[in-house]
Each structure stands twice: as C-alpha cells, then as structure tokens.
Amino acid sequence: MIRFEEFDKAWPDGTLALGNINLEIPRGQFCVVLGPSGAGKSTLLRAVNGLIKPTRGRVMINGAELNISSQRLLRQQVAMIHQHFNLTTRMSVANNVLAGLLPVVSTARALSGWFRPEHRAKACRMLEEVGLAPEHLKRRAGDLSGGQQQRVGVARAFMLNPQIVLADEPVASLDPKISRDILSLIRDAAREHHTTVVCSLHQTDLAREFGDRIVGLRDGAIVFDGAPAEFTDACIHSLYSGAQWETPSEHSDAASTHLTLAHA
C-alpha cells in the first residue's frame, strides 16, 4: 500500500511540481495516472521510490516512511519500468534482466557476473513470461526492437518479486498494438504476483481499458480520482484543454472526489 500524506515537491526555482497530494493506493490495484505533459506524473511516480525527495509531507509504503535510511530496503520492493526502457543497450539481454537482482546479489558475484543458478533460471523464466525466445538471451539489448526492449524492461522489473511496480509512460514510444501487449503483460504479471501498479499514461483509451482506477493530474494537483467508468469524454477534454475544474471544496475527500465540469 502506498500513501502520500500532504506531499509537496517544489523545484529549486520555486515552481511547484506537486502540491498537497493526499493519495492512497491499496495493494494489488492498477492505478493509472493521467495528465498533460508537465502535470507532475513522473514526479509523483518517482516520489514512491525516493528518486524525488519531498519538500513537505511524506510517502508511506506499507506503513513505513520512505526516507534516506529506509530507502535502500524499500527500493527493493519497488520496481520501475521506464518510458525509454533504460536498458544498458550494449549489455546482453540476460545481464540486463539479471541487473534487476543487483540489490540482493553480493558485490563479488555482481562484479564477476557469476550469478547463482537459481537466479539465472529466474531470469530465463521471466524472459519466457514476457514472450521472448532463448536466442534473445545473448543479444545486445540495444539491438532489439522497441517493443522487445520494453519486454526486457518488464522482465527486469519483476525479477525481485516487487510489491509495487512504477511504470513511467511505459508505452509512450510504442505503437498501439504493442502498447496493448505490454500493458496486458504488466497487468497479468501484477495480478499473478498481487503487485500494485502505478502507471502514468498519455493514452486515455488505454487508461480506461487497463486501469482499476484513474488519477488525473494537472498543474501538480489531483483533479480527478475515480473508476475508469467515471472518466468520461468530458473529463478527458477538461483534463487536457486547460478548462477549469470545479472542485467541491466542502467535502474534498480525495478518494471519493467526484468532479463536475464547468463549461468546457
């Protein structure tokens, strides 16, 4: 379970990336974060594994606060899938997937590349689960197609059986068919391991198709939070066009905020 408590993040120049975020994501949920570019989606995701430190407030993971001292252990439970795959392109696919285990592998084993047999077997099984073939193992990650690279990224993310997977626009550079494949892959793997997924997206149709819940961000604030069914076309238009949201300020309970639209 992830909980943001009065979370603020300001950049050094004073602009507020995220302001007063209160958000709770229960275990096993596929939560999609939507919003225009610069709304703070990446910042929200990166706050969960401590890549971004809060200016105010805190992030709790399973009841433990994320800070400098707890970060190292908590990060092992939080995997990340990146927009640009972030693979070591000149390294083999096998080593890229094994790199997902680095936090729990001894330095000597990591530096020599001599991983335990069960770790090797796990890497093979993960690669098989994401739909790659054995002949891909030895190939350089950079030689694969975009879709295949993201499959490697997904395999790497699930190597440590994480409780939380952060997917930062995992399909932004992929075509619609492959995007759907990758998202199903993440969803199925997450269901199997009972993993929480926080996934930022740009495609509203995919968000409605895959999300258990949609969080709409704009200008660093949560402006929509609800089930995919409640996320209407009018919401999409309003989220991206810059029109005003009318937030019912009296009962602004973040989990059940229901938004009405001003004239869009």
Add this chain to the structure above:
Amino acid sequence: MTNKPIPVPAPGTPLSWHLPHPYSTRHLLVVIVLLALLLLTGHRTEMDRMVIMTTQAVGQLLGLSSDSQVVRGLSRVGQSMWPPAITEMEEVNRLPELDRDRLPMFSYVEKRQQTEQRMNLETLQLEAQTETIEVLVKPVGYLWTVFVKMLETLEIAIWGTLLAVLLSAPLAYLAASNYSPRRWTYTLARGTVSFLRSMPELIVALFLVLAYGFGPIAGVLALGLHAAGFLGKFYAEDIENADKKPQEALEAIGAGKLKTLCYGVLPQVVPQYVAYTAYILDRNLRMATVVGLVGAGGIGQELKGRFDMFQYDHVATILIAIFLFVFALDQLSARIRAKLI
C-alpha cells in the same frame, strides 16, 4: 472543440524584435590584438627565420636559389642514412671464443682490407697503413639486433600500458564527480591525475633511472605513471558523460554505486575505453623508444648510441623499424576495436 488560430500581428505593427549581425567592431578589435600577439610570439619563436629558410630550400629544389642551409644539412644526413644498415660485422680477433667450424647461423668469415692512419714513431708523422683483417659477417645480424631491441621496447610499452590501466581504474572511479564517495576523494583523485599527467615521461624516467638503475624498470614505471594520468582523466570523464538512463534504472531499485557502475556505465563506455587504451599503447610504444635515450631500456638506448657515433645508416634501420611497428600495431588495434564495438 474550437480551434484557436495562430496569432498574427495586425499589418503595420512595428516589429519589436531585433536580430543583430553575427559580429561587430569589438570582435574585429579582438582579432587585431590576437594577430599582433601572434606576430610577436612568431618572432620570438623564430617563425620568420623558419619561413625564410624554408623558402630558400624550396627555391634551391626548384633551381631558383644557389644555396640552402636546410637542403645541405638534410642531404648530408640523408646520404649517410642510405642504405640502412642490415649486416653486422665483428673483427674475428676480438672474438676469442669463436669456433670457426661452428659459426652462428647464416654468418661467414671474410677477409677485408682496412686502411688506418697510424703514427710512425720514427718519423713522427701520420702514415696510411693498409692491413688485412678477418671479420665475422652476419648478413642480417643488425636487423636481428634491432628486432630484439624493438621487442623489448614493445614489452616495455605493454607493461607500461597495463600498469597505467591498473592504476587509472580506481583513480577514474574516484575522479568521476557522480561516483566519488566524498568531495575530498574527488579533489584528491583529480589532483593526482593532473599531477601524473603534468610530469613528462622523459623527466620521470630520468629520476627513475637514478632510483632503479639503467634498464626497463624505469621505462615501464615512467610510461605507466604518465599514462595513468591520461587514462584516469579520460575514463572519469566518460563515466560522468555516460547515458544517465540505465544508471537511473539501477539506482531506482537501490543497486548501489559500484554495481550501477558495472552494469549501467561500463558496458556503455567500452568502445571509448578500448580506443583510449589503444591510443595509450600506441603512444607508449613511441615514448618507449624515447625514454630509452635516458637509459630506460629498449631501442632508444641503441638509437642514442648509434646517433652519437654518427652511424646514420644504423639510425635509418631503427627508424624504419619503429615506423613498421607503430603501423602494425595501428592495424591490430583498429581490428580489435572493430570487433568490440
């Protein structure tokens, strides 16, 4: 959904933008000052005399001027360099252990007439005396000597490079601002790297010859220390400039710095590292010939000896050998690089 048109200013609105010329009188002044400085230093470094002498030389080659110091000097050396020495001759009576029935391979004994100026003790005048001496001729003897010396030079270069790589690996880790554990380790490592790089091999070799005596130890150490300064700097800067994306991915799961370096950075910078190391090997091979001049082993010692004895034909052989070795190594390193990239 209504589309807003792109805003276009009404006709007649004065333009508030201004795009200046790429350079102004100030730039021109700077150029004039720089030119004046160049002329001054040119005079101090005798660039004017160089132009005059070179012009004379070209003039003589074209038949326009009668005499040129440069052409005279070059042709004198050139004549004595050609043909390069290949054979090696030794007087038989200086080889007391020579077994005439079992001569070394390919060699033979030859009788030669030798004319020498000797002082006649009765007349107290120099007289030309001709005597016949026996010499042992090794037809490719000198080529072999040069080859052996060259091999020694190559070994010095290889060990120098190896030492440089071993020394610079930890230095690079500490001298990369994004991996150095503390501010002071970074400053210390950068300082060490700059210090090593600023010491010329030849000077270092001079001191090391005093410390370790004549021979290859001083050569290897001198080359290794200097090259470690180079490699440390280049390795560190590649670590700093490496693609941040894989590093971020590994940082996000808490992999730790050393493991991130190994799995997120090193595989990405291997081609540059190979290129730098190959360059250092190439440079060390050339420098290994030079540090020999101060007694640090290798072909440099041979070269200096022959040069001091005005045996320019032997010098020519050595120079050709150096060129061939450098060229061969260049081809080899190009192939290794092509395989690794």
